Amino acid sequence: xxxxxxxxxxxxxxxxxxxxxxxxxxxxxxxxxxxxxxxxxxxxxxxxxxxxxxxxxxxxxxxxxxxxxxxxxxxxxxxxxxxxxxxxxxxxxxxxxxxxxxxxxxxxxxxxxxxxxxxxxxxxxxxxxxxxxxxxxxxxxxxxxxxxxxxxxxxxxxxxxxxxxxxxxxxxxxxxxxxxxxxxxxxxxxxxxxxxxxxxxxxxxxxxxxxxxxxxxxxxxxxxxxxxxxxxxxxxxxxxxxxxxxxxxxxxxxxxxxxxxxxxxxxxxxxxxxxxxxxxxxxxxxxxxxxxxxxxxxxxxxxxxxxxxxxxxxxxxxxxxxxxxxxxxxxxxxxxxxxxxxxxxxxxxxxxxxxxxxxxxxxxxxxxxxxxxxxxxxxxxxxxxxxxxxxxxxxxxxxxxxxxxxxxxxxxxxxxxxxxxxxxxxxxxxxxxxxxxxxxxxxxxxxxxxxxxxxxxxxxxxxxxxxxxxxxxxxxxxxxxxxxxxxxxxxxxxxxxxxxxxxxxxxxxxxxxxxxxxxxxxxxxxxxxxxxxxxxxxxxxxxxxxxxxxxxxxxxxxxxxxxxxxxxxxxxxxxxxxxxxxxxxxxxxxxxxxxxxxxxxxxxxxxxxxxxxxxxxxxxxxxxxxxxxxxxxxxxxxxxxxxxxxxxxxxxxxxxxxxxxxxxxxxxxxxxxxxxxxxxxxxxxxxxxxxxxxxxxxxxxxxxxxxxxxxxxxxxxxxxxxxxxxxxxxxxxxxxxxxxxxxxxxxxxxxxxxxxxxxxxxxxxxxxxxxxxxxxxxxxxxxxxxxxxxxxxxxxxxxxxxxxxxxxxxxxxxxxxxxxxxxxxxxxxxxxxxxxxxxxxxxxxxxxxxxxxxxxxxxx
Amino acid sequence: xxxxxxxxxxxxxxxxxxxxxxxxxxxxxxxxxxxxxxxxxxxxxxxxxxxxxxxxxxxxxxxxxxxxxxxxxxxxxxxxxxxxxxxxxxxxxxxxxxxxxxxxxxxxxxxxxxxxxxxx
Numbered sequence: 001x002x003x004x005x006x007x008x009x010x011x012x013x014x015x016x017x018x019x020x021x022x023x024x025x026x027x028x029x030x031x032x033x034x035x036x037x038x039x040x041x042x043x044x045x046x047x048x049x050x051x052x053x054x055x056x057x058x059x060x061x062x063x064x065x066x067x068x069x070x071x072x073x074x075x076x077x078x079x080x081x082x083x084x085x086x087x088x089x090x091x092x093x094x095x096x097x098x099x100x101x102x103x104x105x106x107x108x109x110x111x112x113x114x115x116x117x118x119x120x121x122x123x124x125x126x127x128x129x130x131x132x133x134x135x136x137x138x139x140x141x142x143x144x145x146x147x148x149x150x151x152x153x154x155x156x157x158x159x160x161x162x163x164x165x166x167x168x169x170x171x172x173x174x175x176x177x178x179x180x181x182x183x184x185x186x187x188x189x190x191x192x193x194x195x196x197x198x199x200x201x202x203x204x205x206x207x208x209x210x211x212x213x214x215x216x217x218x219x220x221x222x223x224x225x226x227x228x229x230x231x232x233x234x235x236x237x238x239x240x241x242x243x244x245x246x247x248x249x250x251x252x253x254x255x256x257x258x259x260x261x262x263x264x265x266x267x268x269x270x271x272x273x274x275x276x277x278x279x280x281x282x283x284x285x286x287x288x289x290x291x292x293x294x295x296x297x298x299x300x301x302x303x304x305x306x307x308x309x310x311x312x313x314x315x316x317x318x319x320x321x322x323x324x325x326x327x328x329x330x331x332x333x334x335x336x337x338x339x340x341x342x343x344x345x346x347x348x349x350x351x352x353x354x355x356x357x358x359x360x361x362x363x364x365x366x367x368x369x370x371x372x373x374x375x376x377x378x379x380x381x382x383x384x385x386x387x388x389x390x391x392x393x394x395x396x397x398x399x400x401x402x403x404x405x406x407x408x409x410x411x412x413x414x415x416x417x418x419x420x421x422x423x424x425x426x427x428x429x430x431x432x433x434x435x436x437x438x439x440x441x442x443x444x445x446x447x448x449x450x451x452x453x454x455x456x457x458x459x460x461x462x463x464x465x466x467x468x469x470x471x472x473x474x475x476x477x478x479x480x481x482x483x484x485x486x487x488x489x490x491x492x493x494x495x496x497x498x499x500x501x502x503x504x505x506x507x508x509x510x511x512x513x514x515x516x517x518x519x520x521x522x523x524x525x526x527x528x529x530x531x532x533x534x535x536x537x538x539x540x541x542x543x544x545x546x547x548x549x550x551x552x553x554x555x556x557x558x559x560x561x562x563x564x565x566x567x568x569x570x571x572x573x574x575x576x577x578x579x580x581x582x583x584x585x586x587x588x589x590x591x592x593x594x595x596x597x598x599x600x601x602x603x604x605x606x607x608x609x610x611x612x613x614x615x616x617x618x619x620x621x622x623x624x625x626x627x628x629x630x631x632x633x634x635x636x637x638x639x640x641x642x643x644x645x646x647x648x649x650x651x652x653x654x655x656x657x658x659x660x661x662x663x664x665x666x667x668x669x670x671x672x673x674x675x676x677x678x679x680x681x682x683x684x685x686x687x688x689x690x691x692x693x694x695x696x697x698x699x700x701x702x703x704x705x706x707x708x709x710x711x712x713x714x715x716x717x718x719x720x721x722x723x724x725x726x727x728x729x730x731x732x733x734x735x736x737x738x739x740x741x742x743x744x745x746x747x748x749x750x751x752x753x754x755x756x757x758x759x760x761x762x763x764x765x766x767x768x769x770x771x772x773x774x775x776x777x778x779x780x781x782x783x784x785x786x787x788x789x790x791x792x793x794x795x796x797x798x799x800x801x802x803x804x805x806x807x808x809x810x811x812x813x814x815x816x817x818x819x820x821x822x823x824x825x826x827x828x829x830x831x832x833x834x835x836x837x838x839x840x841x842x843x844x845x846x847x848x849x850x851x852x853x854x855x856x857x858x859x860x
Numbered sequence: 861x862x863x864x865x866x867x868x869x870x871x872x873x874x875x876x877x878x879x880x881x882x883x884x885x886x887x888x889x890x891x892x893x894x895x896x897x898x899x900x901x902x903x904x905x906x907x908x909x910x911x912x913x914x915x916x917x918x919x920x921x922x923x924x925x926x927x928x929x930x931x932x933x934x935x936x937x938x939x940x941x942x943x944x945x946x947x948x949x950x951x952x953x954x955x956x957x958x959x960x961x962x963x964x965x966x967x968x969x970x971x972x973x974x975x976x977x978x979x980x
Contacts, residue, residue, distance in 0.1 A: 019916070022916070023912045023915075023916065025936075026888075026889055026912070026937065026938045027889070027908050027912050029889070029890070029935055029936075029937055030888075030889035030890045030893065030908055030911070030912075031908050032935075033890035034890060034893065034908065037894075052907055053907055053908070055907075056906070056907025056908065056909040056910055057907065057908065057909040058909075059909060059910070059913075060909030060910060060912070060913040061909070063913055064913065064916075
């Protein structure tokens with residue numbers, strides 16, 4: 001029995017017996033609910049809480065004694081008065097203990113409150129914002145957590161151009177020299193992707209301040225904002241804002257005028273799309289047709305035979321159909337250049353004459369190699385010309401040469417190895433530039449950058465900066481291997497021009513040092529590859545789209561950085577980054593919480609592999625004292641050692657922030673868990689146990705108070721671990737994937753695709769089909785072994801999870817319930833793969849903290 | 861002197877708010893406590909003692925009744941519901957509030973003396 005229950009029971013003894021008989025058990029339960037809610041919201045119950053409990057109870061005690069005819073005044077029977085006084089004295093002692101004991105147990109702990117977490121201010125995915133051409137002013141957007149929308153208020157969200165930015169935003173203007181800041185918007189909507197015009201006269205941005213997401217501009221001279229036109233912006237994360245070089249117009253993606261904003265009543269909203277893509281569907285029918293095709297075998301046999309197995313995907317991207325348009329700033333005139341195209345990228349040419357754009361035209365089924373067609377049109381309109389077909393350019397981006405004659409893209413994806421191609425836009429002829437042998441480059445997306453003279457191309461990939469002379473055939477690493485830094489990105493201005501310090505012979509790159517885990521900036525000589533260090537610091541670049549941006553005149557660089565106890569903020573410096581200053585302090589109150597310090601720990605698994613993980617110490621850590629430990633798991637080839645500078649360890653906001661536990665007196669461990677094909681569960685057990693043993697050996701973790709949690713594939717690892725170990729006293733799995741058999745054979749009804757690629761070649765690690773490896777699938781599907789689970793499990797899943805369906809968690813809950821185990825299942829309506837609404841994140845944390853406090857922290 | 865007649869005696873704010881919460885459905889003790897705080901925008905906050913003291917009186921006055929125990933969040937909780945008498949008392953009290961607001965509205969008081977919500 002916990003202390004709070006014991007104390008409240010003692011308090012209840014003051015009531016008349018008849019009252020206790022009728023109400024004691026329910027009052028006790030209500031008190032526990034209330035107490036736990038207060039602890040979950042504010043981190044603890046202070047003196048004020050306990051005083052209000054006592055005052056309220058005593059009032060009722062007196063009332064109930066009066067009602068029962070028991071004397072409570074000096075005129076009553078002496079023995080009653082004595083008994084009552086004694087009870088009051090006992091109560092005083094108990095309450096003193098109740099207030100003092102938790103303070104001793106968690107000395108100085110100031111938990112990071114749920115409200116504080118939800119109310120955090122964050123820089124949006126578009127992150128850093130935009131520097132004026134002279135570097136004097138920065139405009140940036142802040143997502144203000146205190147103004148998060150509720151579940152039901154999703155109308156504006158559907159109009160959002162950029163995906164990962166729920167909640168409200170405001171635009172801010174900062175003077176980079178003085179640090180003076182002002183808010184440009186009025187808490188009246190969302191503001192995204194601010195972008196200075198090349199002449200520095202205007203800032204264009206998206207906003208739904210009048211109810212619908214449209215393009216707006218703010219004029220520096222008048223400091224006023226105005227709507228550019230009534231046309232709706234297309235709600236896709238590819239809807240970038242671009243200025244034409246003359247600063248007279250912006251290029252945007254608009255919702256097609258012919259696209260109805262609401263689905264017609266009386267039929268499924270997607271039925272028309274179905275009909276458009278499948279000629280076998282009878283007119284008016286609402287059937288959705290799925291077909292099985294023997295494509296996997298062909299691809300597996302020969303990657304060169306791809307033309308026989310590519311699938312035209314133009315029709316698959318119907319929801320992305322949008323109009324490419326130019327909006328004139330002077331009068332708001334809108335010219336729609338290309339209609340109803342699912343565009344992935346677009347950019348006006350440096351001479352302002354053309355706009356080039358790409359759309360995915362095909363994909364190699366089974367291996368997922370995308371292909372893109374590149375098209376272009378004159379800025380004033382006219383005929384759309386296709387200049388390259390089926391380019392295997394990863395994410396479909398490209399870059400214009402400074403003379404506007406050539407587009408460069410790099411081939412990336414499962415079937416290609418990083419060759420740069422050049423497209424002559426006048427003749428629509430393409431050629432492979434990097435014909436000489438070079439190391440294979442693997443990544444999902446990257447874009448080559450042109451040197452100012454148009455003679456070289458540079459691309460940051462796989463930790464290196466690669467250089468290709470336009471007049472040659474080579475692709476070579478610029479920096480020597482002994483340099484030891486990884487190139488994260490090339491620093492460019494908003495137009496993609498590389499930043500080069502005082503002359504054009506160098507490039508500024510953002511770097512990461514794998515040994516020290518410091519991020520920084522270096523200047524690389526474009527010919528020799530000689531590196532000069534500008535600065536390095538024990539931080540991590542924030543999670544935005546770019547780590548840093550430069551002003552067009554090269555005078556100023558702004559970057560986003562965070563560390564283990566401070567969420568991401570913006571920092572500004574001159575071209576050589578010698579005098580860096582912090583430009584924002586978005587969450588000043590966060591540091592008031594008892595945040596834990598993170599450090600890298602090393603351990604060895606059963607294979608003898610030297611591995612590393614990150615440990616956050618409890619916020620009140622004292623050497624020599626053992627603490628409850630929560631293991632945050634996510635197996636795979638991930639190097640979590642770099643998360644040592646991530647605020648929250650696994651993410652700053654939502655359900656990821658592990659400081660929520662550390663600031664409540666838990667140690668948190670995120671171990672590196674490499675896996676072997678065919679034996680994922682074995683790898684998980686080996687990796688987790690080795691890491692946990694190490695933290696116990698360090699004297700930090702209490703072996704009797706271990707918990708485990710994970711999201712998505714980490715949820716799989718959580719339940720998998722519980723089927724092989726009883727050392728954990730409590731567990732939380734969210735959006736878990738506990739049944740590989742089920743996942744391999746699940747149909748995704750919306751797209752008609754399935755996840756067999758995931759179980760066979762992806763994280764499932766089965767290495768083949770269900771029929772190839774029946775035993776392997778069973779052995780590595782935790783639902784088949786739930787009878788071995790004895791740890792209380794809190795199960796969390798969003799009902800609209802379109803990555804892994806909620807029915808997977810149903811199976812664990814039903815199984816554990818059938819087996820008579822302790823489990824709680826929180827199934828969130830309207831939530832997807834990651835619980836995200838403010839209300840549900842609150843609910844999640846209250847449940848999580850209650851669960852771990854009950855089963856792990858307070859374990860006997 | 862007004863000639864509006866008030867049937868029954870006015871309810872205390874706590875009793876009124878509990879009746880209002882239970883008018884929307886059966887609730888257990890902590891749900892009532894939270895909902896009252898939320899409905900009253902934090903103006904009516906009660907501890908456990910006040911809540912159960914009030915519930916006891918309301919049971920005795922037959923304004924509410926026991927709706928049985930149910931398992932919720934792994935714990936057994938007792939639920940309460942309105943009786944027909946409780947519904948009637950709530951209705952009367954709400955009418956009393958509405959009439960009071962009307963009286964204020966028709967009082968010809970100058971705007972500064974009126975609460976913000978009733979200013980023209």
